[in-house]
Every structure is written in C-alpha cells, then in structure tokens.
Amino acid sequence: MRQTWRWFGPKDLVSIDDMMQAGVEGVVTALHHMPTGAVWPAEEIARRQAELAVMTDGAPSGLKWEVVESLPVSEDIKRQSGDWKRHVENWKTSMRHLHAAGVKVICYNFMPILDWTRTDLAYRLPNGATCMRFDAIDFAAFDLFLLARPAAAEGYDAEVTEAARARFKAMSEARKEQLAGNVVFGLPGAAERMTMEDVKTHLARYDAIPAERLRAHLVDFLAEVAPLAQELGMRLCCHPDDPPFPLLGLPRIMSTEADYAAVLDAVDIPANGITLCTGSLGARADNDLTGMMRRLGSRVHFLHLRNVALEEARLGGSFHEAAHLEGNTDMVAMIAAILGEERRRKAEGRADWQIPMRPDHGQDILDDLKRRAQPGYPAIGRLKGLAELRGIMTALDHPSLRAQA
Template sequence: MKQTWRWFGPRDMVSIDDTLQAGVEGIVSALHHVPTGAVWTPEEIAQRQREIATMKDGSASGLAWDVVESLPVSEDIKKQRGDWRTHIANYITSMENLAAAGIEVICYNFMPVLDWTRTDLAWRLPSGATCMRFDLADFAAFDLHILARPGAMDDFDAPLQKEAARRFAAMSDERKTQLAENVVFGLPGAAENFSLEDVRGHLAEYDSISEDRLRRNLLDFLAEIVPTAERLGLRLCCHPDDPPVPLLGLPRIMSTEAHYQALVDGVDNPANGITLCSGSLGARPDNDLPGMMDRLGDRVHFLHLRNVKRETADLRGSFHEAEHLGGDTDMVALIEAALREEARRRAAGRADWSIPFRPDHGQDILDDHGRKAQPGYPLIGRLKGLAELRGIVAALEPRVSA
C-alpha cells in the first residue's frame, strides 16, 4: 500500500517539505485553479509536477504526482445540458495530457451540485481538537430557513422540523452566514465556490433528473471516456457521495455497495474503478467497508482511509470526523482486506498490485490550530493518522503476505 498525501499546490499551508518529513511516498494533487470543464494543458501539468518534485531550498524532494484528485466533472456533464459534449471532449484531452506526463490514476466524483457537505468545519471536541461535522438539525435549518428550498418540508419529519426551527431562531446572523458558507463550501481546494443563488439555480435544473437518469448520465460519461483510459493505461476511480444519503432533494448514486456494483457492471472495464473512501461510505451504518473491499477490491484503484463517528443509529444522521482508529469503521479489518487484495493482484501478475492510499482528513491538533490549512486537511492531525495507519500496515502485511 503506497502512502500518499493530498497537496493543494503552492498555496497549501502544508508544504512539500512538510509532506516529505511526514514520510509520504507520493502526492495526490489537482489543478484547482483551472476552471471546471477546461483542458488541463501539458504546461500546467508539468508545472505542478515540478512543484511537487522541488523542496523550498531547490533540492529534489524525490516525490512525484501519483494520483489526480480530482479531475472535476462539470455540472453540464452531470445534467447533460449546455456544453456537456465539449466538456467531455476536454476531459478526454486532459486525460491524454496526464497520461503523457506519466500519471495513471484519476479520481473524480459525480455528486450533483455540492461535492461534500458539512455544517461545521472546526467543531470543538472535548480534547480541544477540532474537526469537521455534519449536524442533521443544523443542515435542516439551512435547507428550510436559509436556502428556503421548495419541497424541503417533505424531507424532514415533524420533530426534526421543530428542532431546525428552534436552532434557526437561536442562531446569530454570524452563525447563519457561517452555516451557509460551510454547506456550500465546495470541492476542497477549488477556486470556484457556489453562492446560494447558484445552488438554487442548479437545484431547479435537477428537478427533472431522477436517480436513474443521473446514473444513466454517469454511465454515458464513462462509455465516452473509459475506452480512452484503457488505451492510455489510466485507472479511473469514482469517489462516493459525501454524506452518502440524499440531500437537498438531489439524487445520490454513489452511496452504497449496490451503487458501486452498478458502476462496474454498467461499464465493465478494468479502467473503470472505485475510490473506496471509508469516511464517506462509513457515515452510513449499512455499509460494510471490509466486505466491500473484499467483494469489489479488484476495481479499487485508490483508498481514502479516514473514520467518522455516527452520532445516531439512523441511516441519515449526524456524524463527525473521528480519529483514524477511533470511529465506527473497523480500520484494521479494512486494511487487512486491502492487503489481501494486493496479495491477489501480485499472484495474478498485475502491474497495479500496490493500491495508493492517503490518510484522508484529520482533526486539527497542536500547531494545526494556528496554521489554518485547508479545512479537514491539517498537517499534524493527518500525520498522526498516517502514523496509525502505517503501524497497522506494518503489523498486518507480513502475516497477510505469508
């Protein structure tokens, strides 16, 4: 399992020097400044590779850009409207340019409108650490009283509506603004952020798009790009919905094992694969992460290892980002399943036997509080998580490989 680290580019408050000292073996990055739908040019790709390969003093880092996260899919593609055909052509060109630069793994997602949703980006824990949190009642307050989405009342039962109204009435104007900004924060690291009016506009356009229609649009997209990925030796891997439940009346198609089975069956090609994110999928109590790794492992091209603590037993409920070994997912069992998959791949002679993983998210601890890095991506909190995950791998790998 190759230890990688997400880096948001030169503006990231965590430097390449920091990642190297953390002991990582590769970098996960993206061209966040390039508008969604535009081509990633060879020049821009080469520039990011140089930035990754160089420490502050000009010496070589020894690190390379191993995984793209994300090559974003435009809303036009998801909805099959507007410039969606041009955007697919540009996506294929970007894939060709990435392959020419020697990059083989591309992570993307197909979440409509919002790429991930949290109500708090720095929720304080009893220890003094802070983390990201999704509070269902606060989200309902946003949906019902800030966004004022038509039809929102149908999505929340009477007790939750009452609690949302109470929460909203008690909120200061500052908290209302902060809550709205948190919910529409957007793709981590992206230069583009939605306003409330942007969200309302997109939601109106999704009124006619069912779950089945969105899935067809995804499979249409993959039918266009997967043959190119196979020809170029690329591995595409779709990230799950986050949270993995319906929100804002939008369809969700990457939330369960059945969804992922439909993905790999719909375009049955080894280049069409999965980003198995234990945090996103782990927010649902009915998702069996070690079992998913065992059953779908031959298509898992990238692993996000993080943990969440569910605050209720409901299918849709509140949760917060836990320590990597402290949430509801059995991380030891998941890593053991991943190592078994690697052993199967080695035995089959697969060149891609080593699955890249990264310590996804992390709690802000110690000096993270003053660094103000990308929300969810602290230096020390992730380093702590990586150390814990590295220890599990070191303990299990000799046994699994024997």
C-alpha cells in the same frame, strides 16, 4: 499500499517539506485553478509536477504526482445539458495530457452541485482538537429556513422540522452566515465558490433529474472516457457521495455497494473503478466496508482511509470526523482486507498490485490549530493518522503474522 498525501498546490499551508517529513511516497493533487470543463494544458501539468519536485530550499523532493484528485466533471456533463459533449472531449484531452506526463490514476466524483457537505468545519472536541462535522438539525435549519428550498418540508419528518425551527430561532446572525458558508463551501481547493443564489439556480436545474437518470448520465460519461483510459493504461476511480444520503432533494447514485456494482457492471472494463473512501461510505451504518473491499476489490484503484463517528443510528443523522482508529469503521479489519487484495493482485502479476492510499482528512491538533490549513487537511492530524495506519500495515504484513494466517 502506496502512501500518498493530498496537496493543494503552492498556496497550501502544508508544504512539500511537511510531506517529506511525514514520509509519504507520492502526491495526490490537481490543477485547482483551472475552470471546470476546460482542458488541462500540458504545460500546466508540467508546472505542477515541477512545483512538487522540490523542497523549500530547492533540494529535490523525489516526490511525483501519482493520483489526480480531482479532474472535475462539469454540471453540464452530469445533466447532459449545454456544452456537455465538448466538456467530455475536453476531459479526454486532459486525460491524454496526464498520461503523457506519467500520471495514471484519476479520481473524480459525480455528486450534483456540492462536493462533501458539512455544517461545521472546525467543531471543537472535548480534548480541544477540532474536526469537520455534519449536524443533521443544523443542516435541516439551513435547508428549510436559510436556503428556503420550496420542497424542503417534504424531506423532513415533523420532529426534525421542529428541532430545526428551534435551532434556527436560537442562531445568531453570525452563526447563520457561518452555517451557509460551511454548507456551500464547494469543491475543496477549486476555483469556484458558490453563493446561495448559485445553489438555488443549480438546484432548479436538477428538478427533472431523478437518480435513475443521473446514473444513466454517469454510465454514458464512462462509456466515453473509460475505454480511452483502458487503452492508455490509466485507471479511473469514482469517489462516493459525501455524505452518502440525499441532501437538498438532489439524487445520490454512489452511496452503497449496490450503486457501485451497477456502474461497474454497466461499463465492465478494468479501467472503470472505485475510490473506496471509508469515511464517506462509513457515514452509513448499513455499508459493509470490508465486505466491499473483498467483493469489489479488483476494481479499487484508490483508497481514502479515514473514520467517522456516527452520533445517531438513523440514515441521514449527525456524524463527525473521528481520529483514524476511533470511529465506527474497524480500520484493522479494513486494512487486512486491502492487504489481502494486494497479495492476490501480486500473485496474478498485476502491475497495479499496490493500491495508492492517502490518510483522508484529519483532526486539527497541536500546531494545526494555529496554522489553519485547508479544512480537513491539517499537517499534524494527517501525520498522526498516517502513522497509525502505517503501524497497522506494518504489523499485519509482518512475516510472522502472515505465516500464522
């Protein structure tokens, strides 16, 4: 695996120097300041490349921009409304500019309105570390009583509704404000930040769009952009829903292996692929992650390796971001499956045999607690995760173990 690291640009409190000391091999970033739907100008791409190419003291870093995360897909494209056709053409132009700059992998998502959704951005664990958490009752309280979505009551059983009512009644005004801010945090690092009224307006626009129609819109989008990616020798990889179950009455179409298989079959060319995020997909107990890697591995173009601890068995239940080796996903088995896929690709002579991976998210530990970087993206917590993953990779790929396999 190619060891990469997500960076939010010069304002990121985790620096290029930090990445260098962590021993990463490449950078995952984006033009977070660009409005969604606009063309990414070649000069802005070059500026970002120049920014990550040097350390604080001006010494060359040797790092390159290897994966885009994310080139946003506008709500107009997802709904096929307004300027969606122009936005598709702009997306293709941005892709050409990225290709000219030597960037070959583009991660994107097709989640309506909100990206990853959490109720807590700094949940305190017993050891004093903090992490992101999704509390199902808090979320229901937000939906039913803060957002007051008209159809919300239809989505919760009586037990959850009553628990949410009691939780909301006990909340301070400060916690209500914090909860609303956490849920509508929006796309990490993006220029836009949504208000509650923004969310209500966007939700209304999805009232007539069921999952089948949203999936058809994704297929239409890929039918336009994936052939160009194939022609250019680029790879597109759709990130799964996070969390991978319905929220706010919105359709979810990239939550399971069946979801991915349907989209890969509909636009069946190698450039159309997967961002396999073990954290997002791992928030469903019924997702077989190692099986997905074995069965769909040829189309996995990017890996997010992180872990979550499910706090209850039911679909849609609470979970929190665990340390990379401590959650519900068997990371050793997962990495073994990934290394197996890489060996298969290498034997076939594929140029992309080495799959870019980043240690996704991380708990805030030690000095992270003072630095307060982008939620989910601490320096030391991610370094710990990368070191653990690197250790498994090194051990499993050691010649003595491979000889026994």
